[in-house]
């Protein structure tokens with residue numbers, strides 16, 4: 001049985017992938033207690049002690065504002081520690097599965113969906129961190145799969161804490177009766193994270209390269225929020241009161257960093273549509289009306 005070392009093991013994607021593939025692999029679950037990623041030496045020292053075939057690297061500080069405010073720290077956590085992991089994987093001949101992001105395209109003025117071969121360009125530190133990691137991987141490691149995720153949808157369950165996402169934000173707005181703004185000048189793919197977990201055993205057998213993990217989506221973030229609210233059974237009055245359009249944000253430049261996932265689809269790993277994913281998520285958690 002293959003041994004998978006997963007970094008950021010208490011994070012959303014890592015814990016969901018583990019939860020749904022627990023018996024298919026032997027797992028080494030690395031958490032902040034084992035090493036803090038702001039200390040690349042500690043990360044390298046801990047990883048060097050482990051025996052593994054695959055490293056599923058998810059640990060990162062994915063908070064855009066934090067990374068912009070603390071670029072040096074973000075560089076250490078997101079880039080320097082990743083470089084150490086890449087080096088150890090190279091020495092061991094282990095496969096690296098790196099968690100990259102749609103945010104590598106957030107500076108492009110061209111509108112998405114973006115294909116894997118298109119040039120990334122980011123205007124945030126977090127996006128630039130992911131580009132720097134991808135570049136280092138390309139230059140130093142042959143056995144690597146770079147997964148660029150779109151914004152993941154999900155809800156928390158025992159032992160799996162969902163990271164901030166649109167479905168949770170819409171539910172919070174409606175349940176707590178909090179008027180909440182949702183961006184109109186933005187299109188992103190929105191993908192139920194369960195599909196990454198389902199695809200994981202197939203992903204490890206892919207040829208080295210970069211792959212987009214994304215359901216297709218034609219809606220703006222505001223329109224997608226309204227769609228989710230309707231599926232939750234919210235009345236038009238509740239939607240008009242709590243799910244509010246933010247026309248100001250990104251007024252200067254429409255952000256469309258949707259990902260084209262046809263490369264994985266051609267290999268038998270397909271993600272379907274945003275609407276399918278919302279229905280499935282709400283069904284899974286008993287919220288569908």
Ligand SMILES: NC(=O)c1ccc[n+]([C@@H]2O[C@H](COP(=O)([O-])OP(=O)(O)OC[C@H]3O[C@@H](n4cnc5c(N)ncnc54)[C@H](OP(=O)(O)O)[C@@H]3O)[C@@H](O)[C@H]2O)c1
Pocket residue numbers: 007008009010011012013014031032035036037038057058059060061062077099100101102148149150151152153161162163
């Ligand atoms: N979720 C998305 O929509 C999305 C989209 C694109 C890309 N990604 C990428 O996918 C990966 C996983 O995302 P996620 O949603 O699962 O994020 P998450 O829930 O925030 O998990 C991130 C993990 O990284 C760990 N971590 C952060 N800073 C650390 C540090 N200084 N030292 C040690 N561990 C640290 C966290 O540890 P603690 O649990 O101790 O805080 C957490 O376990 C990330 O690389 C993210 O950039 C996610």
